[in-house]
Amino acid sequence: MSGSSGALGGSGLPLPFPQPRAAWLGAAAALALAALLGAAVWRWAGRRAGRVRLQRVGTVSGLFVYPVKSCRGVAVQRAEVTALGLRSGEMRDRFWLVIKEDGHMVTARQEPQLVLVSVNCENGYLTLNAPEMKELRVPVKLSRKNPVHDCRLFGLDIQGRDCGDEAAQWITTFFNTQSYRLVHFEPDMMPRKSRDLFTTFRTTDKVAYPDCSPILILSEASLEDLNSKMEKKVKIQHFRPNILIRGCSAFEEDSWNKIQIGSVEMKGTMACPRCILTTVDPETGIMDRKEPLETLKSYRLCDPSERxxxxxxxxxxxxxxxxxxxxxxxxxxxxxIVR
Structure with a gap:
């Protein structure tokens, strides 16, 4: 009985320790519980004061860095999110770029076999491997004597330091079409402003060589939904996201205005408009120019007001x-993040 007193329990048996000690432990437990409740109330009050609430919507199931634009991505377990996108060790997302002699970018839209080039970055070197090619090793920190090129991406100018003649010869030999060069974006160079491409971005959103955004998020459920409509299934590699999410419904990622992952906070800006690059098979480097683009067009076009x-x-x-x-x-x- 909760209101009984004395040294006997409700069964009439002696308590296993003297009452003063029991009272002391009870008081200590009460204080500990009060402290925990106080901390919880403080966190709740802090969130409440800022009108912020966190609602769990999924789990990170994959992280991908693409050091060289249009080449194969590298799956990593952990990454740093910088203002310009993902970084893992010496790998930075799309900090290397293949260009023509006149500085215009080259992607898998022009050279589909770029997707067959696998990339790694460690011990101070960027390494490239491709079918029937000897491994290429390029220093991450290039000589200041290497020239800086004015490059052109989607109508915007950006610089890139030349990675040298050996890299240029390797890439040119692999494609066997025309002369190409490899350039590297260095931290002291001026990034492109995403807002100059799409007004949905903020003035703070900047990129090196990605199309327009520092982060692309896609969910496993969205891919499964697409594949349920496809005769030949496609892989996540067709779509090159930085962050893959599981545990949410298909296309739910479209509705998250602001999100928090780890210590990172991000703001949704716009949907990713898909192009012919998605029709390049990541295993063969062959572009069929149709799927999965045609299937996506059958049910994933924008609202007429956003055309x-x-x-x-x-x-x-x-x-x-x-x-x-x-x-x-x-x-x-x-x-x-709910406000």
Whole structure:
């Protein structure tokens, strides 16, 4: 009985320790519980004061860095999110670029076999491997004597330091079409402003050589939904996201205005308008110019009111800008920030 007193329990048997000690332990437990409740109330009050609430919406199931634009990505377990996108060790997302002699970018849209080039970056070197090619090793820190090129990406200018004649010869030999060069974006160079490409981005959203956004997020459920409509299934490699999410419904990532993963906070900016690059088979480097683009067009076109922004491109995945840099890893919960 909760109101009984004395040295006997409710069964009439002696308590296992003297009452003063029991009272002391009870008081200590009560204080500990009060402290925990106080901390919880403080966190709740802090969130409440800022009108912020975190709602779990999924889990990170994959992280991908693409050091050389259009080449194969590298799956990593942990990554740092910088203002310009993912970084893992010496790998930076799309910090290397293949260009023509006149500085215009070259992607798998022009050279589909770029997707067959595998990339790694460690011990101070970027390494490239491709079928029937000897491994190429390029220093991450290039000589200041190497020339800086004025490059052109989607109508915007950006610099890149030349990676040398050996790299240029390797790439030119692999494609056997025309002369190409490899350039590297260095931290002291001026990034491109995403807003100059799409007004949905903020003035703080900047990129090196990605198309327009520092982060692209896609969910496993969205890929499964697409594949349920496909005769020949496609892989996540067709779509080249930075962050893959599981545990949410198909296309739910489109609706997350602001999210938190690990110590990182991101703001959704716009859907990813898909192009012919998605029709390049990542295993063969062959472009069929049809699928999965045609299937996506059958049910993922934009609302007519947004046609000026997206035109006739189907939408698949969502672009995010960076609000707070930090680190994240596979297995991290994904929270929607609710205000």
């Amino acid at each position: 000026q922004l997206y035109k006739s491109h189907p939408l698949f995945g969502w672009y995010y800008g960076i609000d707070k840099i930090g680190t994240l890893q596979v297995g991290d919960p994904v929270y929607k």
